Amino acid sequence: MSPMNTTVVILAAGLGTRMRSKRAKVLHRAGGLTLVEHVVSAAAAVAPADRTIAVTGHQADEVEAVLEPQGIGFVRQVGQKGTGHALAACKERLENQDGLLMVLYGDTPLLSPVTLRKLRDLQSASGAAATLITTTLQDPSGYGRVLLNSKGDVTAIVEEKAATPEQKSIQVINSGIYCFQAPLLWRHIVELTPNSASGELYLTDMAEILTRHGHRVGALHIDDPDELLGINTRIELADADRVLRERKCRELMLAGVTIERPETVTIDTHVRVGVDTVVEPFARLLGMTEIGEECRVGAGAILESAVLEDRVVVAPYTLVANSRIDTGAQVGPFARLRMEAHVGPDARVGNFVELKKAKLGKGAKSQHLTYLGDAEIGAGSNIGAGTITCNYDGEKKHRTTIGERAFIGSNSTLVAPVEIGPDTYVGAGSVITDAVPSGALALGRGRQVVKPGWVKSRKNKAANKSE
Numbered sequence: 457m458s459p460m461n462t463t464v465v466i467l468a469a470g471l472g473t474r475m476r477s478k479r480a481k482v483l484h485r486a487g488g489l490t491l492v493e494h495v496v497s498a499a500a501a502v503a504p505a506d507r508t509i510a511v512t513g514h515q516a517d518e519v520e521a522v523l524e525p526q527g528i529g530f531v532r533q534v535g536q537k538g539t540g541h542a543l544a545a546c547k548e549r550l551e552n553q554d555g556l557l558m559v560l561y562g563d564t565p566l567l568s569p570v571t572l573r574k575l576r577d578l579q580s581a582s583g584a585a586a587t588l589i590t591t592t593l594q595d596p597s598g599y600g601r602v603l604l605n606s607k608g609d610v611t612a613i614v615e616e617k618a619a620t621p622e623q624k625s626i627q628v629i630n631s632g633i634y635c636f637q638a639p640l641l642w643r644h645i646v647e648l649t650p651n652s653a654s655g656e657l658y659l660t661d662m663a664e665i666l667t668r669h670g671h672r673v674g675a676l677h678i679d680d681p682d683e684l685l686g687i688n689t690r691i692e693l694a695d696a697d698r699v700l701r702e703r704k705c706r707e708l709m710l711a712g713v714t715i716e717r718p719e720t721v722t723i724d725t726h727v728r729v730g731v732d733t734v735v736e737p738f739a740r741l742l743g744m745t746e747i748g749e750e751c752r753v754g755a756g757a758i759l760e761s762a763v764l765e766d767r768v769v770v771a772p773y774t775l776v777a778n779s780r781i782d783t784g785a786q787v788g789p790f791a792r793l794r795m796e797a798h799v800g801p802d803a804r805v806g807n808f809v810e811l812k813k814a815k816l817g818k819g820a821k822s823q824h825l826t827y828l829g830d831a832e833i834g835a836g837s838n839i840g841a842g843t844i845t846c847n848y849d850g851e852k853k854h855r856t857t858i859g860e861r862a863f864i865g866s867n868s869t870l871v872a873p874v875e876i877g878p879d880t881y882v883g884a885g886s887v888i889t890d891a892v893p894s895g896a897l898a899l900g901r902g903r904q905v906v907k908p909g910w911v912k913s914r915k916n917k918a919a920n921k922s923e
Contacts, residue, residue: 758774
């Protein structure tokens with residue numbers, strides 16, 4: 457049997473009542489992804505998307521919307537009546553497929569691709585009807601105990617409620633993750649019977665059913681029980697998030713990234729960082745962020761789905777979301793870039809500057825206390841402190857275009873739509889409403905008036921009134 461001929465079914469239909477949440481359990485996030493996204497990602501190591509099925513039920517529309525971009529299929533479980541019932545819901549769709557069938561759970565985000573490949577390969581080579589993953593827990597309370605024969609094969613899985621005192625002393629537990637010979641699974645799954653206490657169909661009973669029919673059920677024992685952690689509470693969710701982020705930091709540091717005080721840094725699963733980049737304490741790298749080589753991300757900076765080319769400096773406490781910073785540029789501290797802002801090569805964005813849908817050309821500067829929204833600033837231009845683009849008229853947004861090598865004086869107000877040509881000057885404190893041609897000086901402010909002696913005259917008038 458070819459180990460590559462594998463189908464994966466991910467059970468993701470449950471309510472997750474112990475999470476005490478209005479949201480389906482598998483939609484809670486750890487390491488920057490929903491729990492079920494982690495499982496789908498791991499499953500890709502053993503099965504292509506067109507042989508991967510998620511069984512959905514509670515909040516099925518929402519779960520399927522999250523997973524649809526992965527290209528996998530869906531089967532809906534009508535009425536949640538246990539794990540056996542969930543898998544049986546796939547019978548009509550999958551029973552004619554040969555090869556192996558692996559069963560995973562949508563709430564086990566720490567499961568690694570390496571372990572799934574080991575499970576697939578062991579099942580393929582062993583000739584067993586099924587192989588399940590086991591591990592050893594110092595405190596196995598609440599888990600089904602795995603009964604093994606002298607050859608190490610599984611004879612039965614006993615749930616704790618039904619276990620004898622001797623069986624409860626067993627520390628080898630069932631993870632609930634299986635790999636079956638698909639034809640044997642579909643032939644015998646109809647023999648599952650409702651549990652007398654809950655009325656549900658339990659997939660754990662398949663081990664005893666297959667053994668009763670003379671088939672072997674093998675076990676893959678793994679040493680790290682954390683990998684099998686199923687999320688049932690917010691405490692376990694936090695534990696999983698911690699493990700995923702520790703893994704990510706370790707992966708990046710081994711690849712040549714310096715992370716100062718990694719226990720304080722938050723880095724999502726899909727973030728990519730180039731060699732010799734330095735990440736300072738308390739930084740957050742989120743979403744699909746991509747960082748080039750020899751960059752520096754300052755303390756407390758937050759990058760969310762941001763792209764940084766090589767040798768970029770993001771100073772402390774800067775927010776960059778869905779934006780791009782080109783090679784050699786510097787941004788921050790306390791700057792904010794959002795909504796497809798684009799900082800060109802060697803450009804400078806300073807403290808308390810906000811860019812929204814704005815592009816700074818090569819070497820352009822905006823160093824202090826500025827808002828640039830819906831704007832394009834040409835290469836080499838300088839935007840003075842306190843400048844704002846008035847991009848919203850109360851109904852629509854409008855663009856401001858500033859040419860190359862322009863100089864915009866401090867505290868200028870640029871009322872969009874407006875175009876300021878290259879090599880222009882705008883006087884400090886100006887309100888600009890009309891186009892400024894290339895090479896011109898624009899002044900848009902009231903003329904200063906100086907009245908000598910005015911203060912003394914005012915004081916004399918006040919003194920006379922008081923008498």
